[in-house]
Amino acid sequence: MRRIQTFSVMILLVSLILIFLYSSLHLESTYGHRAGLEDLPRQHSLKVHDSDVKIQPPTQEASTTRQSQLNASISNNLRQTIPLNGAYWNRLLYLALRNVEKGENLARRDSSWSHCRETNQELLQTNMHDFTTYPVLFQTFLQGMKCRSPPVLIDQPNCNNKTFLLLAVKSTPGNFEQRQAVRETWGRGGMYPGGLRVRLVFVLGSSPLEDPDLTPLLAFEAKHYGDLLQWDFRESLLNLTLKMNVLLQWARKSCAHASFIFSGDDDVFVNTPALLRYLQSLEASKASRLYVGHVISSATPLRDPKSKYFIPLSFYDGPYPAYAGGGGFLISGELLQPLHSVLRIVPFFPIDDVYIAMCFKALGVSPEAHAGFQTFDVKEQDRENLCVHKDHLLIHRRSPRQMKKLWKGIHSPLLTC
Numbered sequence: 001m002r003r004i005q006t007f008s009v010m011i012l013l014v015s016l017i018l019i020f021l022y023s024s025l026h027l028e029s030t031y032g033h034r035a036g037l038e039d040l041p042r043q044h045s046l047k048v049h050d051s052d053v054k055i056q057p058p059t060q061e062a063s064t065t066r067q068s069q070l071n072a073s074i075s076n077n078l079r080q081t082i083p084l085n086g087a088y089w090n091r092l093l094y095l096a097l098r099n100v101e102k103g104e105n106l107a108r109r110d111s112s113w114s115h116c117r118e119t120n121q122e123l124l125q126t127n128m129h130d131f132t133t134y135p136v137l138f139q140t141f142l143q144g145m146k147c148r149s150p151p152v153l154i155d156q157p158n159c160n161n162k163t164f165l166l167l168a169v170k171s172t173p174g175n176f177e178q179r180q181a182v183r184e185t186w187g188r189g190g191m192y193p194g195g196l197r198v199r200l201v202f203v204l205g206s207s208p209l210e211d212p213d214l215t216p217l218l219a220f221e222a223k224h225y226g227d228l229l230q231w232d233f234r235e236s237l238l239n240l241t242l243k244m245n246v247l248l249q250w251a252r253k254s255c256a257h258a259s260f261i262f263s264g265d266d267d268v269f270v271n272t273p274a275l276l277r278y279l280q281s282l283e284a285s286k287a288s289r290l291y292v293g294h295v296i297s298s299a300t301p302l303r304d305p306k307s308k309y310f311i312p313l314s315f316y317d318g319p320y321p322a323y324a325g326g327g328g329f330l331i332s333g334e335l336l337q338p339l340h341s342v343l344r345i346v347p348f349f350p351i352d353d354v355y356i357a358m359c360f361k362a363l364g365v366s367p368e369a370h371a372g373f374q375t376f377d378v379k380e381q382d383r384e385n386l387c388v389h390k391d392h393l394l395i396h397r398r399s400p401r402q403m404k405k406l407w408k409g410i411h412s413p414l415l416t417c
Ligand SMILES: *[C@@H]1O[C@H](CO)[C@@H](O)[C@H](O)[C@H]1NC(C)=O
Pocket: 058, 059, 062, 063, 064, 067, 068, 071, 100, 101, 102, 103, 104, 105, 106, 107, 341, 342, 344
């Protein structure tokens, strides 16, 4: 009897020790490197809907060796770049990585927009203790951040399969004057010297319902110029990542043969002939993995709630990877397909150029700095200097009128630089 008692007590003790060891190990692996740093709640794991954590068994056709090798390097690259800690986005990313490593089929996630589930307030409050103090727009972003495929309002036929450069310009419905200036200057599509084919598209969301309805005008513009793409999502600073996502998906689907893609704003001045010369001069190895622009290195999130680019600590905690400023950058067409896989893994981040850099980082591609890209503009005294504009590839920002004047100026046969 006594022996049985001692035996049970020992079993109990051993189990307790094991439980203790297991839980401390778990805690350590999750929070080890940030212990005692922040006053964030120490949730063990992300609280999510059931459907988010359901793991699909790997499908046979998807589990080719190449695919899983790609997946493995994607996770390694991201794990090295972004720390795991208590912040919501960081935990979402690691959850996605775990699911990818288990072979989840992400195609399943591209569910239709109309059935797209907005993340509910309660869940967001549980995961970000100060969620209710976030700016309203940021809260709105968080509710919709899983919605990725808005309905197409205006589409365009596929690019010619000999397209060398796709100019994808982010615009908004009301910016007709900017678009017209781009069309009349650096965005002119067609054939350039050397037989290089250029295609121009503008990428738009929809105006808020409170604004005047521009639908009939946009329909006319689209028909007349054949260069408008529009999706049904609300134009907003925090929807720029969504815009970048639909733009890259469109390019992959409808302009798959383009050698290069330029993504930029409608208020930048681009020296297209110089851009084409630069692209033509690239070595093949570089041309196939290009991600070049004005590079911002060692940036960290802005924590001032009044800032346009405010990122709350309980949402994202970590540095930003080096990124090419969203005013305008170039990527290789060959990267569109691998990017497509990564876009589905990396949760939406509210700043589009940082988001894209995270996706490139996942592919092991770092942005390359090029002094020709001036997304913070050139020196004050050079802003009307034609030779300076002739020497650069991109300058942010110029009004439609300045754009026309500069374009005419740099092409004048009388200009000597
Ligand atoms: C790799 O990731 C893709 C999505 O990016 C997924 O469809 C596929 O099932 C994954 N394959 C393996 C073997 O993990």
